[in-house]
Structure formats: structure tokens, C-alpha cells
Amino acid sequence: MKNAKFLSLLLSVFSTAAFAQDLEQAKKAIDAEQYDKAKKILKGLVKSNPDNGKNFFYLGDVYLRESEADSATIVFNKGLATKDKATLNFIGLGQIDLDGKRAAAAQANFDKAAAGIKKKDVDELLLIARAYINSENPDYKKAIEIAKKALLIDDKNAQAYLVLGNAYYGDKDSNEAYSAYRNAYDLDSSLLSAKMKVASITKNAKAFTEAVKSFNEIVAINPNYGPVYRELAETYYFWGASEPAKYEEYIKKALGYYEKYMSLTDYSVASRMRHADFLILAKDYKALEIEANEMKKLDKVNPRILRYLGYAAYENGNYAESSKAIAEFFAKVEPKRIIARDYLYLGLTKMAEAKKADGTYDEKIFSEGVVELNKAVDKDPVIANELNAIGQKMFKDKLYKNAARLFEVAIKNPKSKNYLYDNFYLGYALYFDYDDKTSPKDQLTKADAAFSKVIEVSPTTQDAHLFKARVNDQIGTPESKLVALASYEQYVKILDGKGDAEKAKPNNKKGLIEALTFVGAHYANSSDKAKAVENLQKLLTIDPANEYASKTLKALKA
Known part of the structure; x- marks a missing residue:
């Protein structure tokens, strides 16, 4: 009997040790972003x-990291029925509540998890703080508060400093985050994620050389630590974006590092999705289409895969496939999961479908596309930056009506880097598309407003004054004629200030002849003959053979 009891106790010890070892392996796999493992x-x-709630909590947590909330909920609820550490699963359910913007329910679940915490135990506190950080609706300040509470209990806890660093990092307090990460790594040099985050802060400060050096130090410590290669990929991408001359070189390195990251994590759907997100950033749409089709083989249900297929197919000119994928994506995805870029591609795909064999557009389908582009810019105004090149292509193809509609969407974001040019081309397109017989009466008024906005942003852009004058001349009311006069005069004044070399350029010379003719004629027909003579004489210095100037000056002096 004694031997039997001893053997039972021994097996129990071995079982507990094996469980602890396996759980630590699972945690290391999570840290290394090897979620399938x-x-x-x-x-x-x-x-x-099955009686240990920790197993259920960490399994549910992995599902949350992969945005599989339904699977996570099932696992957490099963975990609540276990005998040991069941209350940890309230933390997982609390994070799901935070994701759903149910703050009171989340707090209730966190309170249940914290109710049985021993006086010197900080594990639950740190997991609650992490839930506030990892939620789709994070509360970094709350996480900071809880992490600091844990450090008051155990000021040598490396994990507490790591969580505190993540909270400060999310709260965009780089100095405090840096300090917390350094403390975490000093206390536990196995926490490569803390050392990596220090280097990531350096990367965010655009100190790319130093960041790469720091990431390579981590590679030297553990060349199989996958997340560091993802950081290197992102560093080289941003470095290339900031140095256009080296973009091709650095983007090639970035894509290589991301492939290395994939090989060291796993080729699960979740990992492939992270890869796909980076391929969109790097604009490698050929690779994106291949990746999306590989994901489709693994998971035919996840609507996010259809997003990638739709994006890639559009960029690769496969418009019918893009339309099919995006339409299916919108039919399957939860509305809260729709992002601005989804509306952008839906709009662009509709426009591609609207294009007819003769190069013109089916206006009904084109209008549907414009509606989606408006939704995209409303949801994320930065999207407006991407419309300029598309609008310019339409303008160059002399599809002025369609270009104007696109630029009307683009100018909704006054902070867009293309705001000046978008207004310029909007005014151009409206002006060139105008037809006295068929165009809406307010089309020229809109063109005038667009050129006025260009002048407001850049007062010395002479062509804005020139076209504002032309638009108001065409409007043809006494009031608009006076606006045209003032605009032409300003055009002449700006070019005078820029010197003879600028005035001699063919387009500027042509514009000056037009402006001085209008101004001279206006004053010749009014009582201000001195101004008429002044402007007509200027006209003759630029265009000595100008018959109108010669004849009018002769008449004025008679």
C-alpha cells in the first residue's frame, strides 16, 4: 500500500511537472507567434x-489573437467549469466584452477573475492588464494602472514591466515604454520581445540604422525567433519609403525578411493573413494573389481571404475575379469588420466594370463606384491620397466628367497630401467638361470654387488665377466679368514678379497675351483709358504683331 501511494504521488508530481513544461512551451510558441503550434x-x-482552467484560458487567448471570437467564447465558457484556475477564463470573456464595447460587462468579468487573487499573486492582474491592451477597443491607461499595481506587489517581476511597456507603447509614451522594456529585459534576458520592442521604438523614431543593428543583435542571440524578422521586414519597408532612391533595394530585403518570418512561425491561415497584410503594404500584388489562393485552399469560409483575393485581382487587372471576390466578401463579412480600403476597392472595381469598349463609362455603374469611394474617404480620410493618380489618368484620357467626380471625392480631405492638385484638376475637369447646352448651371461655379481653394492654399500658382478668370468670363454675368478682370490682373502681376524667363515660356506667354487682351479691352470700353493704354502697350511688348492692341491703341489716342 505504501509503495502504491508513493507511486501515485510520484506520478502526480511527474504529471504536474509535464503539464507546467508543456504550458511553458505553449506560451513560448505564442510569444514566437507560432499559433498553430x-x-x-x-x-x-x-x-x-481537463480540470485545469489555465489550459482553456490560453487556448481561448490564441483564438482571440487569430480574431476567432466565437471559438474563443466556447473555450472560455468550458474553462469556467474546471476545478482549478477556472476564473482565469473570466478574463478572456472580459476581453471579448471590451471588443464588443461592453465596458460594464467586461469590468464585471474582470472583478470575478480578481476576486480570489492571493495577496502576493500578480498573474491575474497582469492578464487583465493585457486584455485591456490587446482588445480591439484598448484602454491603455487602465492597463498602465493595473500593471503599476502589480509592480507594487512584486517590483522584480519582469512580466509586469513587459506588460507596462506594452501599455505605454500603445499609449504612445515612447520614453516610459522604453524604460519599462529595459527593466523587463534586465530582469529576464530571455524576454526577447522586450528587447525587440526597444528596437521597435528606435525604428518608429526613423533611426533605421540603429534599429537594424538592434534587431540583428536579437538574431545573434536566437536566430530562430521569428517575430524579429517581421520587425526587420517592416523596418526596411519604412526605410525604403523614406528614401525613394533605395526603395527597390530595401523592399526586396523587406519581403525576404518576411518570408523568413513565415518560415519560422507557421503557414497557418492566421500567419498567411499577416503576410498578406504586409504584401498590401509593400504593393506586391502578384505575391498577394498567390497567397490569397493558398489561403482559400486552407479555409473556404473566412471572408477576409476574399478581401485579399479582391484586392490582388483588381491590382493585377483581373477585374471580373475582383468583382466576384469583393461582392462575396461584403455578403459574408460582419459589417463591423469592413474597413475603408474595402469600400475603396469595391468602388474601383465597379469603375473598372463600368468601362466600355470605347473607353467611356457606363454612368450608372460608375456612379455606384463613386458612392463606395465616398464611403471609403468618410471612414478613413487618408484614402483620399490614393485617388489623385486615378483621376489624373481619367483626365489625360479626356474623360473630364468622370475625373471631376473622382476629384470631388478626393477633396473631402483637406489634409490630403494631394489636396492642392486635387482641387486644381477638379477645376480643370469641370471647366473642360462644361457645355453651355447640357451642363448643370452650377458646374462653372464649382470650378471657380476649386480654383479659389488652390489660390487660398498657394496664392502664387499663376494658372489657378488664369483658369479662375476663364471660368468667370464664361459664366458671363456682370459680377463674374469683374472677378475675371481681377483674376487676369493677378495672373499678370504674379508673372511680372517671376521675371522675364518665366514670362517667356510658351504657355505663360500665351496666357499673358490672353490676360492683357481681356484687361486692355475692359478698360478700353470703360472710362479708364490710361489703364487700357498701359495694358495694351504691355501686350505689344510681348506680341509686337498683335493687331487688336495696335488698332485699339490708335483709336484710344485719336
Whole structure:
């Protein structure tokens, strides 16, 4: 009997040790972003140790990291029925409540998880703080508060400093985040994620050389730590974006590092989605289409895969496939998961479908596309930056009506880097598209407003004054004629200030002849003959053979 009891106790000790070891392996896999590996370990633990709530909590947490909230909810609820550490699963349910903007319900769940915490135990506190950080609706200040509470209990806890660093990082307090990460790594040099975050702060400060050096130090410590290669990929992408001359070189390095990251994590759907997001950033749409089709083989249900297929197919000119994928995506996805870029591609795809064999557009389908582009810019105004090149292509193809409609969407964001040019081309397109017989009466008024906005932003852009004058001349009311006069005069004044070389350029010379003719004629027909003579004489210096100037000056002096 004694031997039997001893053997039972020994087996229990071995079982507990094996469980602890396996759970640590799962945690390391999560930290290394090897989610399939982590799930495999945790599912085994759930099966072999069904009474331990920790297994369920960490398995549910992996599902949350992969945005599989339904699976996570099922696992957490099963975890609540376990005998040991069941209350950890209230933390997972609390994070799901935060994701759903149910703050009171989240707090209630966190309170249940914290109710049985021992006086010197900080694990639950740190997991609650992490939930506030990882939520789709994070509360970084709350996480900072809880992490600091944990440090009051145990000021040598490396994990507490890591969580505090993540909270400060999310709250955009780089100095405090840097300090917390340094403390975490000093206390536990196995926390490569803390050292990596220090380097990431350097990357965000655009100190790319120093950041790469720091990331390579991590590679030297553990060349199989996957997340560091993702950071290197992002560093080279941003470095290339900031140095256009080296963009091609650096983007090639970035894509290579991301492939390395993939090889060291896993080729699960979740990992492939992270890869796809980076391929969109890097504008490698050929690779994106290949990746999306590989994901489709693994998971035919996830609507996010259809997003990638739609984006890639559009960029690769496969418009019918893009339209099909995007339409299916919108039919399947939860409305809260729709992002601005989805509306952008839906709009662009509709426009591509609207294009007829003769190069013109089916206006009904084109209008549907414009509606989606408006939704995109309303949801994320930065999207407006991307419309300029598309609008300019339409303008160059002399599809002025369609270009104007696109630029009307683009100018909704006054902070767009293309705001000046978008207004300029909007005014151009409206002016060139105008037809006295068929165009709306307010079309020229809109063109005038667009050129006025250009002048407001850049007063010395002479062509804005020239076209504002032309627009108001065409409007043809006594009031608009006076606006045209003032605009032409300003055009002449700006060019006078820029010197003879600028005035001699063919387009500017042509504009000056037009402006001085209008101004001279106006004053010749009014009582201000001195101004008429002044402007007509200027006209003759630019265009000595100008018959109108010669004849009018002769008449004025008679």
C-alpha cells in the first residue's frame, strides 16, 4: 500500500511537472507567434488535463489573437467549469466584452477573475492588464494602472514591466515604454520581445540604422525567433519609403525578411493573413494573389481571404475575379469588420466594370463606384491620397466628367497630401467638361470654387488665377466679368514678379497675351483709358504683331 501511494504521488508530481513544461512551451510558441503550434499543445493539455482552467484560458487567448471570437467564447465558457484556475477564463470573456464595447460587462468579468487573487499573486492582474491592451477597443491607461499595481506587489517581476511597456507603447509614451522594456529585459534576458520592442521604438523614431543593428543583435542571440524578422521586414519597408532612391533595394530585403518570418512561425491561415497584410503594404500584388489562393485552399469560409483575393485581382487587372471576390466578401463579412480600403476597392472595381469598349463609362455603374469611394474617404480620410493618380489618368484620357467626380471625392480631405492638385484638376475637369447646352448651371461655379481653394492654399500658382478668370468670363454675368478682370490682373502681376524667363515660356506667354487682351479691352470700353493704354502697350511688348492692341491703341489716342 505504501509503495502504491508513493507511486501515485510520484506520478502526480511527474504529471504536474509535464503539464507546467508543456504550458511553458505553449506560451513560448505564442510569444514566437507560432499559433498553430501553441493550439496543438494546448488542445493536448485540455484533453489530458481537463480540470485545469489555465489550459482553456490560453487556448481561448490564441483564438482571440487569430480574431476567432466565437471559438474563443466556447473555450472560455468550458474553462469556467474546471476545478482549478477556472476564473482565469473570466478574463478572456472580459476581453471579448471590451471588443464588443461592453465596458460594464467586461469590468464585471474582470472583478470575478480578481476576486480570489492571493495577496502576493500578480498573474491575474497582469492578464487583465493585457486584455485591456490587446482588445480591439484598448484602454491603455487602465492597463498602465493595473500593471503599476502589480509592480507594487512584486517590483522584480519582469512580466509586469513587459506588460507596462506594452501599455505605454500603445499609449504612445515612447520614453516610459522604453524604460519599462529595459527593466523587463534586465530582469529576464530571455524576454526577447522586450528587447525587440526597444528596437521597435528606435525604428518608429526613423533611426533605421540603429534599429537594424538592434534587431540583428536579437538574431545573434536566437536566430530562430521569428517575430524579429517581421520587425526587420517592416523596418526596411519604412526605410525604403523614406528614401525613394533605395526603395527597390530595401523592399526586396523587406519581403525576404518576411518570408523568413513565415518560415519560422507557421503557414497557418492566421500567419498567411499577416503576410498578406504586409504584401498590401509593400504593393506586391502578384505575391498577394498567390497567397490569397493558398489561403482559400486552407479555409473556404473566412471572408477576409476574399478581401485579399479582391484586392490582388483588381491590382493585377483581373477585374471580373475582383468583382466576384469583393461582392462575396461584403455578403459574408460582419459589417463591423469592413474597413475603408474595402469600400475603396469595391468602388474601383465597379469603375473598372463600368468601362466600355470605347473607353467611356457606363454612368450608372460608375456612379455606384463613386458612392463606395465616398464611403471609403468618410471612414478613413487618408484614402483620399490614393485617388489623385486615378483621376489624373481619367483626365489625360479626356474623360473630364468622370475625373471631376473622382476629384470631388478626393477633396473631402483637406489634409490630403494631394489636396492642392486635387482641387486644381477638379477645376480643370469641370471647366473642360462644361457645355453651355447640357451642363448643370452650377458646374462653372464649382470650378471657380476649386480654383479659389488652390489660390487660398498657394496664392502664387499663376494658372489657378488664369483658369479662375476663364471660368468667370464664361459664366458671363456682370459680377463674374469683374472677378475675371481681377483674376487676369493677378495672373499678370504674379508673372511680372517671376521675371522675364518665366514670362517667356510658351504657355505663360500665351496666357499673358490672353490676360492683357481681356484687361486692355475692359478698360478700353470703360472710362479708364490710361489703364487700357498701359495694358495694351504691355501686350505689344510681348506680341509686337498683335493687331487688336495696335488698332485699339490708335483709336484710344485719336
